[in-house]
Amino acid sequence: MKEIKLDKNTRIEALQAVVEVLNKGGVVIYPTETAYGLGCDFYNPKARNKIYAIKKRDKKNILPVIVPDLITATSLVDFSSMARRLAMEHWPGPLTLVLPYKYYKINDHGDDYLALRVSDHPFVSLLSANFAKPIVSTSANISNQPNCYSPEDIKKQFMNSKIKPDLFINAGKLPKVKPTTIVKVVGDKMEILRQGETKI
Secondary structure (H helix, E strand, O other): OEEEEOOOOOHHHHHHHHHHHHHOOOOEEEEOOOOEEEEOEOOOHHHHHHHHHHHOOOOOOOOOEEOOOHHHHHHHEOOOHHHHHHHHHHOOOOEEEEEEEOOOOOOOOOOOEEEEEOOOOHHHHHHHHHHOOOEEOEEOOOOOOOOOOOHHHHHHHHOOOOOOOOEEEEOOOOOOOOOOEEEEEEOOEEEEEEOOOOOO
């Protein structure tokens, strides 16, 4: 697993490296506003399958994505007035909305809903805007293991994995905060699937 230490001098190098790996169907570990995330090109089924294998995660559990802005989100999912209000109030930030996915019939996603958010992490915002496609953003850990907030956590978590991520963007130790809040919205009904950093 290649590693790039992220700072102001390596930001462009790291950004270019991530985009290159994503375009080749690879998997990256990158910092987010909560814990370290594991990502790939959402439109690449082989890349998504690699994430499931790395995490040892059941494919019934859909993978959330990051998009650059609300306009991009509206091209992918249907927003009710309630969902739009939540997005306007809390994006960018650690709120994941689970909304009806417009293309579930033609995209082998495994569900007719898509979980998505707009990140407020500076590097992720830049990456999302430059990659211009949804980026999978699931926690960088083995399923049912703790979230990773430091390079030591990452290395310990994946040390013995047979299948490893291709690139680790090392941003040092991240502040320990709760994961994203996940809210499913159907019409005017809201269901909090996970209460995290964002209070709803």
